[in-house]
Amino acid sequence: MxxxxxxxxxxxxxxxxxxxxxxxxxxxxxxxxxxxxxxxxxxxxxxxxxxxxxxxxxxxxxxxxxxxxxxxxxxxxxxxxxxxxxxxxTGVSEPGAEVRIDLTMNIPPQPANGAMAELVGKGLDDVLRRNRIEALSTYQDEPTTRSALQAAQGWLKPALGDLDTRALSVCSGSQAAIFAILASCAKPGDTLLCDPLTYPGLLLAARQLGLRVLAVEGDADGMRPDALERAQQQSGARLVYLNPTFNNPTAHTMPIGRRQQIAATVLRLDLTLIEDDPYRYLLDDAPAAIATLTGGANTFYLASLSKCLWPSLRTSFVLPPRRDTGERLQSGLRAASMGCSALLLGLVEHWIRSGTAKQLVQEIQREARARQQLAGSLLTAPVQTHPTGIHLWLALPAHWNQNLFTHALDELGVNVASADSFSVAPQTQDAVRVSLGGPADQASLGSALRKIDALLKEDRRRSSRAFV
CATH class of the missing domain: 1.10.10.10 (Winged helix-like DNA-binding domain superfamily/Winged helix DNA-binding domain)
Structure with missing residues (x-):
């Protein structure tokens, strides 16, 4: 040579x-x-x-x-x-071409090996080989649902341990489950307790049902038990919602000690807890579910597959409180929809039983870790997150407020979710949630993160809220 x-x-x-x-x-x-x-x-x-x-x-x-x-x-x-x-x-886009990067949707990243389409195709082929098309063409066929739930019981074993899961239900996403639970456990005018920053879908469902939403004070460990008791006594609330593992939006995980205190408070005050746990399987170090600490009493446990496998599955599992048959929940779910797609339930069952679901979680964890490392290398501002989480929480410096920042970032072709999207009260901290799973590849994500970091360093001091 x-x-x-x-x-x-x-x-x-x-x-x-x-x-x-x-x-x-x-x-x-x-x-x-x-x-x-x-x-x-x-x-x-x-x-x-x-x-x-x-x-x-x-x-x-x-x-x-x-x-x-x-x-x-x-x-x-x-x-x-x-x-x-x-x-x-790889090259950059042609000069003048607008390339928008959406970091608002909290979805898991596609595995870096590009295997998702192949896994879906092979899985559906297997479902169609194993099932008569007539059985897949009905509304929530009982045998199909029962078989999928049996697979789900095994899937949830690491999270729920020895809890009795015979009353487990399946629904078309956690949003449907939240709405059905609220509708079955509360009436218009009742109060729902939650964190000051919480899942927007909960706020939407509560307001649609005419419920009053009240924020409970927290500290570095999460919702405070004494504040929960005080809020319950003042409001008469019977319902509490928590997303204690990799919280959406703050990315905070409640430690085991605080979970034990919350569990004890829920039982002592005879409250009903809705524990929304969609991110657990992305974290290898998640503490015990609060449902296991209450022994299943007074607790609805929600486990979605949208955040750890694939959003298009539109499948969540709900375990009602111990000694609750789940009939009220089922009535609420039936009122909202005709159940899950038999085809998607067949795919869920196939993925769980074949080990594909576990393999896919590992691939998503690996890609999430790579994206978090990318964010850590490009963002100079401190963030709250987890090494295998799919979003991060970014508190803005004093010279920015969330409205001006998201508007300025939008002009650069990048979209993030501002703190007020998650806030129970109108006034909240100036922060944004940055979702890492949406961009098709790490190159696109890196481009967006560089724009975020550069904008953070700009100082546009104004009396911000007067202009929005």
Missing amino acids: PLADETKESAQARWTRPFKPKGGPRYIQIAEMIAESIQSGSLQSGDQVPPQRTLAAQLGVDLTTVTRAYAEARNRGLIASYSGRGSFV
Whole structure:
């Protein structure tokens, strides 16, 4: 090989570094080398990465490892490959073209291996092979639902332990479950207690049903038991809603000690707790569910598959309180819809029983971790989050308020959710929730995060709320 070519190939691979002994599979480490080099500027748009055989020889790995690494990098949107030409760092959009990046939707990221479409296709093929089309064409067929619930009981075992799950119900998403629970447990004018910042779907359902929503004070560990008791005594409320594991929007997780105190308070005051737990399976270190600490008494436990598997499944499982048959809940669900799609329930069951669901969670965790690491490297402001969470909570500096910031960011082609979208009261802290799962790849996410960080550093001091 001519000396000039050797020099060129050597320069192409200057971004490589030694493998880390406990850094994960080597093909993932190579993909991360590419990502880190793009972030640092060592690799620029249009730069060619080395031929696979050249890089394999330089790093001392087999060709298959590099092939998998480049496939991983392509799936992340870092490089593009062209037959006969090689692989290149992906380019930017054409000048003047508007590319909007939506960081408002809290959905899990697609696995970096690009396997979601294949998993869905294979799963549906299996469902159609195993079931008569007539059975999949009815409204919530009882045998199909019962079989899916049996699979769900196994799926929920790590979260619910030895709780009796025979009354478990399935519904078309947690939003439907929340509405049905509120409708069955409260009447217009009743009070619902929750955190000051909470799931917008809860606020929507409560207001639609004419309920009064009252925020309960918290501290660094979450809702305070003494504040919960005081709020209950003052309002006469019988219902409490909590999202204690990787809270939406604050990304805070209530520690086990506080969960025990809340469980004891709920039982002592004979309150009904709605424990919404959609993010548990993304976190390997989640504390025990509050439902297990109450022994299932006085507690509705909600587990959605939308945040840990795939939003299009539109499937959630609800365990009513101990000794509650779930009939009122079922009546509420029937009043709102005709149940879940038999086809989607078949896919859910297949994924759980075949182990695909567990595998998919691991892939999503891995991609979420990579996106969180990307956010950590690009955002210089402190954030609250979790290493495998799918959003982060960003408190704004004093020179920004949330309305001006989200408007200015919108003008840059990036959308985030402001704190007032989650607030029970009109006045709230100036902060935004940044959802990391929506962008199709890490390159798009990185572009949005750079814009966020640059805007945070701008100082546009005004009397902000007077202008919005």
